[in-house]
Amino acid sequence: MxxxxxxxxxxxxxxxxxxxxxxxxxxxxxxxxxxxxxxxxxxxxxxxxxxxxxxxxxxxxxxxxxxxxxxxxxxxxxxxxxxxxxxxxxxxxxxxxxxxxxxxxxxxxxxxxxxxxxxxxxxxxxxxxxxxxxxxxxxxxxxxxxxxxxxxxxxxxxxxxxxxxxxGPTGHLVDYGPEIEEKIEKLRIILKAEYPEIRNSRWHAIKLLEYDDEVTEQYPLNADEIIDRNYEKEIINKKYDFIEEVLEDTLFKKDEKEQSTDRIDSILTHRIFGIPIFLTIMALVFFLTFTVGDMLKGVFEIALAGFSQTVYGFLTGAGAAAWMVSLIVDGIIAGVGGILTFLPNIFILFLALAVLEDSGYMARVAYVMDGIMGKAGLSGKAFLPMVLGFGCTVPAIMATRTLESRKERVKAILITPFMSCSAKLPIYVLFADMFFEQQAMIVAYSLYVAGLLSGILVALAVNKLDRKREQRSLLIELPEYKAPNARTISIYVWEKTKEYLVKAGTTIFIASIIIWFILNFNMDGMTADISTSIGASLGRLLEPVLKPAGLGMWQIGVALISGLSAKEVVVSSFAVLFGIGNVNSGAGMVELATALQSNGFGALNAYSLMIFALFYTPCIATIATIRKETGSFRVTAYMVIFQLVFAWIAAVVVYQGGMLFGF
Incomplete structure (x- = not known):
């Protein structure tokens, strides 16, 4: 052994x-x-x-x-x-x-x-x-x-x-009848003679009779008189005949209780009401994310403010250099701490998604969306990675491996980043709360719907341009509904929350230091005037490009560049850019809103910014995953550029359209 x-x-x-x-x-x-x-x-x-x-x-x-x-x-x-x-x-x-x-x-x-x-x-x-x-x-x-x-x-x-x-091995083998069994035995003899290393010759013989591509290619035989046609259908039928005999002798009282799943599915997968029900459920998810999350967020805000003041007092009392105090308090604590205050919102979102997944509902979503996805050349199964993208785009893109053809996978990978991942939620929460107040939840929900619809429309457009369209059909199991398992949900939520905390302690930590550095230094050394910094110079290069979208401020350009490392960094960058200790607190939001409004930045600009953040180039981790899954630098580069251009066009349309109608 x-x-x-x-x-x-x-x-x-x-x-x-x-x-x-x-x-x-x-x-x-x-x-x-x-x-x-x-x-x-x-x-x-x-x-x-x-x-x-x-x-x-x-x-x-x-x-x-x-x-x-x-x-x-x-x-x-x-x-x-x-x-x-x-x-x-x-x-x-x-x-x-x-x-x-x-x-x-x-x-x-x-x-x-x-x-x-x-x-x-x-x-x-x-x-x-x-x-x-x-x-x-x-x-x-x-x-x-x-x-x-x-x-x-x-x-x-x-x-x-x-x-x-x-x-060692045991087991009963299905009897396929005299004709097929005779062919299996003949093929086994030939296989053993030509490929003596084969241990399970019966299985390979059956696969040859089924015209299995891999076995036929790996073990070619000159046996046309035996393999005279494809016997797959007969073999499958014999297997199910055997299963039926087994069940007749072993399974009892199968039909005594009416399955509650069928009754629930008659409503949730209804041909007309299925999609509106899905949208309503997702609206409820984001209602809880905002209302419950915001209630819990206040505790984090108070803790962050107290921690920031304590650290500031300790450093100044110890005689630390001004640049060191600024780096730690205005850079690291303001950047990382500002992101951590969104943890309750993120937690509620992951909890709600985990409950929907574990209950069995998400598979129904694929079934309900199959008709729409079919028009885009995708099966309803391709909708599952899109829904998974509400949590994180990286595992969502990896989940496209369940799709059968490469063309369908690439198309699904192209549209999956259009979904609003949890990293974009802090951006929505901050700007929706600042500029839309009572309508904040509706505004944020509209972004999720906009991403979903845009992804489907892009897939439809790509399918129209595809001269060699593939007709996809949906083959998916609809699992029984069940009460969500507390342990399964706790594992899922903890893992996702831990990933968020790890990101705050690594990617966002480093990004906050870099942002502080480029905002406090220029070619001549450290500067007290942020408008003369390296970051300001980089941001001004983007001002003309972003101006048609209502985002013509160099600070916004810097924040969007920083978001390439992780979308949450956009929020922490605004905190560092405007020197706000806790940008997510009530006082912090008022301070940031006042600073932005003094530059002519209003509600329409805020929505345009959120639209741009929704669609523009995904984070580095997502780009690396796209490269790995597609196996092509060219395809990855195309997707990255496409999303950037799409985001700019969408933001320009929103802003210019809003201006045209007097918003």
């Missing part, structure tokens, strides 16, 4: 793989109730009675026939001996759908364990599964009932892993 057993967690999307993985390893991974969140394998370690076990959380797949990237990742990991034991995690409340993958895994000839997850839901519905008969019909493989949410059955599952690893 090796030093550790490599165990692969394999299963359909939404079967609870990642939640179970977290339960064993304590890893803080992203867990959401829609297909395709786990788009690359994750590794962790656990131990059972002295035996070390490496766990590999693989992307959710419906079969071993590879189309999308996550299916290819899972299949490659399984086929290349990266795992010693396969734990097939299935949703016990949806056995028919989940067992199709099981029938394929049985043919691999590897140790296989069936983990029946969500058994608590099975019991709630009054259903019964014969846990003695099921393993018998599957050829004796271990079947272990578990609940990832309630953390039950975990020791039993690891016990089965350790002992089944020693016993």
């Amino acid at each position: 090796e030093d550790y057993i490599r165990v692969g967690f394999v299963g359909n999307p939404n079967c609870g793989k990642t939640t179970l993985f977290n339960a064993f390893t304590g890893a803080k991974l992203k867990v959401a109730n829609w297909p395709g969140v786990t788009v690359e394998k994750k590794e962790g370690e656990t131990e059972y009675k002295g035996t070390k076990i490496k766990l590999i959380d693989l992307p959710g797949i419906y079969s071993l026939t590879s189309y999308s990237i996550e299916e290819k990742v899972s299949r490659k990991c399984i086929m290349e001996d990266d795992v010693d034991v396969i734990v097939n995690i299935v949703d016990a409340s949806s056995l028919e759908r989940n067992l199709y993958l099981t029938t394929q895994l049985l043919e691999l000839g590897k140790p296989l364990i069936l983990a029946l997850n969500m058994m608590d839901i099975v019991e709630e519905r009054g259903m019964e599964i014969d846990l003695h008969r099921l393993p018998e019909l599957l050829g004796g493989i271990p079947v272990v009932p578990v609940s990832a949410r309630k953390r039950t059955g975990l020791d039993v599952l690891m016990h089965a892993v350790v002992h089944h690893y020693d016993e």
